[in-house]
Amino acid sequence: MSGLALFAHQFRYDQKAFWRNPASVFFTVMFPVILLLIFATVFGGQTVDVRGGIKTTAYYVPAIITLAVISATMQSLAMSLVIAREDGRLKRGRGTPMPSWVFIAGRVGNSAVVALLMLVLMAAIGRLLYGVAIPWDRLPQIVITLLIGAAAFCCLGIALTAAIPSQDAAAPIVNALLLPLYFLSGVFIPDDQLPSGVIHFADVFPIRHFFEAFFDVYDPGSIGAALQWGDLAIVAIWGVAGLLLAIRFFRWTPRGG
Amino acid sequence: MGDAVISIRGLRKSYGEFEAVRGIDLEVRAGEVFAFLGPNGAGKTTTVEILEGYRKRSGGEVEVLGEDPEHGDRGWRERIGIVLQSCRLDPYLTVRESLGLYAGYYRAPRPVDEVIELVGLEGKADSRASKLSGGQQRRLDVGMALVGDPELLFLDEPTTGFDPQARRQAWDVIAGLRDLGKTIFLTTHYMDEAQRLADRVTIIAGGEIVAAGTPEDLGDRENQPATIAFKLPAGVAAGDVPGGPEVSEGGEAMLSTTTPVASLNELTGWALARDVDLEGLEVTRPSLEDIYLELTE
Numbered sequence: 001m002s003g004l005a006l007f008a009h010q011f012r013y014d015q016k017a018f019w020r021n022p023a024s025v026f027f028t029v030m031f032p033v034i035l036l037l038i039f040a041t042v043f044g045g046q047t048v049d050v051r052g053g054i055k056t057t058a059y060y061v062p063a064i065i066t067l068a069v070i071s072a073t074m075q076s077l078a079m080s081l082v083i084a085r086e087d088g089r090l091k092r093g094r095g096t097p098m099p100s101w102v103f104i105a106g107r108v109g110n111s112a113v114v115a116l117l118m119l120v121l122m123a124a125i126g127r128l129l130y131g132v133a134i135p136w137d138r139l140p141q142i143v144i145t146l147l148i149g150a151a152a153f154c155c156l157g158i159a160l161t162a163a164i165p166s167q168d169a170a171a172p173i174v175n176a177l178l179l180p181l182y183f184l185s186g187v188f189i190p191d192d193q194l195p196s197g198v199i200h201f202a203d204v205f206p207i208r209h210f211f212e213a214f215f216d217v218y219d220p221g222s223i224g225a226a227l228q229w230g231d232l233a234i235v236a237i238w239g240v241a242g243l244l245l246a247i248r249f250f251r252w253t254p255r256g257g
Numbered sequence: 258m259g260d261a262v263i264s265i266r267g268l269r270k271s272y273g274e275f276e277a278v279r280g281i282d283l284e285v286r287a288g289e290v291f292a293f294l295g296p297n298g299a300g301k302t303t304t305v306e307i308l309e310g311y312r313k314r315s316g317g318e319v320e321v322l323g324e325d326p327e328h329g330d331r332g333w334r335e336r337i338g339i340v341l342q343s344c345r346l347d348p349y350l351t352v353r354e355s356l357g358l359y360a361g362y363y364r365a366p367r368p369v370d371e372v373i374e375l376v377g378l379e380g381k382a383d384s385r386a387s388k389l390s391g392g393q394q395r396r397l398d399v400g401m402a403l404v405g406d407p408e409l410l411f412l413d414e415p416t417t418g419f420d421p422q423a424r425r426q427a428w429d430v431i432a433g434l435r436d437l438g439k440t441i442f443l444t445t446h447y448m449d450e451a452q453r454l455a456d457r458v459t460i461i462a463g464g465e466i467v468a469a470g471t472p473e474d475l476g477d478r479e480n481q482p483a484t485i486a487f488k489l490p491a492g493v494a495a496g497d498v499p500g501g502p503e504v505s506e507g508g509e510a511m512l513s514t515t516t517p518v519a520s521l522n523e524l525t526g527w528a529l530a531r532d533v534d535l536e537g538l539e540v541t542r543p544s545l546e547d548i549y550l551e552l553t554e
Contacts, residue, residue: 016350
């Protein structure tokens with residue numbers, strides 16, 4: 001079988017396993033939807049003081065899409081790879097003729113597809129429930145931004161597995177990293193309400209830059225917004241760093257016994 | 258006997274200061290079921306994982322299907338099947354799907370339905386792995402190792418922790434694989450498992466091979482001393498009994514002898530002459546279990 005056929009084979013089964021797993025469906029698909037509904041309901045009729053004032057819903061749709069992309073990639077990959085590693089399934093797979101990269105590629109493919117699906121789902125909810133326009137004319141920029149972010153956060157998720165010693169530790173470690181950064185990066189709290197020191201701190205990390213890059217191409221109020229190469233470059237640098245760490249430290253065998 | 262499928266000479270493996278495998282030699286021939294027996298921590302899994310290509314050795318020569326497992330390529334992996342000591346299966350895939358997933362990794366897989374039958378999971382083909390019992394999961398695990406139609410199968414402690422019925426079913430599956438002509442390298446710490454399944458048994462303890470042979474002549478059982486046991490008759494001192502048996506506090510006398518016929522004749526002659534009974538008299542050869550325990554102590 002060619003590499004592509006092996007990938008397609010693995011991807012098909014990874015999709016099945018993903019959609020049958022209630023935890024992955026809830027945290028990756030349902031949770032961002034619930035967050036969007038809550039934020040839009042609670043802060044509904046208000047405006048956010050960015051770009052001369054926009055509706056909160058127009059702010060939260062791209063914000064929660066960035067969260068959903070990170071969740072489908074970094075969070076979902078780190079968790080599912082650690083579970084498979086500790087189950088011994090990665091080790092078992094290495095004992096077959098399948099090239100190792102196929103195992104990772106199937107899951108990365110799964111993450112990319114779910115990330116794109118979340119974009120569609122959230123944009124549709126934003127449009128149908130809250131009247132947030134879908135920026136059709138900037139679709140290429142949106143998809144490119146999303147894919148650069150998805151790739152970078154996949155690499156970071158794979159790298160992160162090296163720091164997770166057991167299945168039980170996976171969710172706490174991933175959440176301890178991501179949740180504070182969502183708050184500090186303006187994903188949960190509009191950045192007009194965040195002190196500048198917080199923003200400077202968040203600027204070190206990729207979540208803030210991915211959010212900024214995505215917001216700028218998504219928000220219909222922004223003027224002449226094109227791809228934010230500066231932000232995307234920082235996201236990509238983090239991704240490359242994650243890739244290098246993953247290549248160096250990723251392990252296939254269980255750590256616990 | 259076929260050609261050597263596995264040959265090991267002077268294999269060593271150290272983890273830091275600790276020497277887990279201390280220079281072992283062994284050979285497994287095509288079509289045989291080879292049992293590698295030993296207590297926990299004896300070096301079984303280290304050895305089998307070197308053969309499977311998971312671990313690098315510290316010294317010695319190893320050939321599996323004519324290749325050094327450290328450099329086994331895809332073609333080599335097509336020819337071996339592996340059941341790890343502990344591996345949980347994907348809980349969300351059915352039996353058929355798990356086998357289908359693995360079948361796709363091989364160039365010429367065995368039909369999935371045939372494998373389901375071989376491992377006796379016909380009634381469970383569409384059940385998810387999470388709905389299977391421990392024994393059924395293990396049989397699915399064996400099926401996944403089998404679906405690539407390998408020549409050589411590694412089974413690392415396939416029945417550890419099973420209830421007797423699940424063990425019996427697993428044994429039937431493994432016995433069936435021998436009939437397919439597969440070479441099987443089985444590690445176990447159960448003597449009865451080796452006895453039941455293997456053509457040849459090698460016992461490892463403390464990283465060294467302590468015995469090797471067929472289950473029948475293992476440990477030179479025929480030439481081991483026999484034990485004559487009886488209850489010491491009342492009013493008789495142990496020193497008065499011919500052969501000078503060891504006597505426990507409860508009055509159980511034990512006589513170890515390499516010439517049981519002569520010893521028994523002497524003993525029973527003495528008893529008849531003294532007109533005493535030897536209650537509970539019996540003569541036993543060491544069981545395989547005894548030999549195993551003695552060798553691995």
